[in-house]
Amino acid sequence: DGGITQSPKYLFRKEGQNVTLSCEQNLNHDAMYWYRQDPGQGLRLIYYSQIVNDFQKGDIAEGYSVSREKKESFPLTVTSAQKNPTAFYLCASSIGWQGRTTDTQYFGPGTRLTVL
Amino acid sequence: KNQVEQSPQSLIILEGKNCTLQCNYTVSPFSNLRWYKQDTGRGPVSLTIMTFSENTKSNGRYTATLDADTKQSSLHITASQLSDSASYICVVSVRDTPLVFGKGTRLSVIA
Numbered sequence: 397d398g399g400i401t402q403s404p405k406y407l408f409r410k411e412g413q414n415v416t417l418s419c420e421q422n423l424n425h426d427a428m429y430w431y432r433q434d435p436g437q438g439l440r441l442i443y444y445s446q447i448v449n450d451f452q453k454g455d456i457a458e459g460y461s462v463s464r465e466k467k468e469s470f471p472l473t474v475t476s477a478q479k480n481p482t483a484f485y486l487c488a489s490s491i492g493w494q495g496r497t498t499d500t501q502y503f504g505p506g507t508r509l510t511v512l
Numbered sequence: 513k514n515q516v517e518q519s520p521q522s523l524i525i526l527e528g529k530n531c532t533l534q535c536n537y538t539v540s541p542f543s544n545l546r547w548y549k550q551d552t553g554r555g556p557v558s559l560t561i562m563t564f565s566e567n568t569k570s571n572g573r574y575t576a577t578l579d580a581d582t583k584q585s586s587l588h589i590t591a592s593q594l595s596d597s598a599s600y601i602c603v604v605s606v607r608d609t610p611l612v613f614g615k616g617t618r619l620s621v622i623a
Contacts, residue, residue, distance in 0.1 A: 429610075436615065438615045438616065495605070495607065498563060500561065503555030505554060508553075
C-alpha cells in the first residue's frame, strides 16, 4: 500500500521545546515538501527538497529545520525560535519537482501541532 | 507578486444541485493550474491539472475549465453529494518556483 505517512496525527508541545514531525513516503518520489496551514489561509511552503541530500527554504522557513538523508524520509523540526508554531502541518511528495513538471503532488494526512 | 484569488469564500448548496467555484490568478510565467479537494482535518487530494493549452478537464462529476487569456479557472461540480462537502483549493504552478495556493472555497452540501 503506497503513500505518504505522517506521525503523530496530534502533537502537543510546551513552549520553548523543539519537536520533530515525521514524514515518510514509499512512492519512490524524488521531491518532498513541508507546508503549514492556518485557519482561513492558503498553504504556505516551509521547506522543499528536489532530491536526496538537498533542500531549499520556502516562504516561511524561519524557526524550522529539515534534513533529507534518505529518499523516503523528510523530517521537519519545529524549533523554539518559531514564534507561533500552533498549526496543521502537511507533508507532500511528487515524482519530480513541481516547478518544472506537471507531476501530481500527493499529500500526507497531516500533523496538528499545539503549543501549550 | 504571484497571487491566486478564489470565490466565493464559502458556499452552501442542496444535495443534487450543481455549483461552480471560481479562481483568478496573477502569476508569471504560468506553467499549470491544479484543483485540490481537502476534507476537514485531512491532506488535499488532486482533482485536475491543466496546462496552458488545455481548456477543460473532467474527473467524474468535477469539471475544471481554464481561460489562460483572462487568467481565470472554474471548477464545476455536477449533481452534488454530501461527500462533496470540503474545501476546494486552486493552485497555480509558476515555472521554476514553488506552487502558489489559493485560500480555498469551503463547500457545504446539505440534504
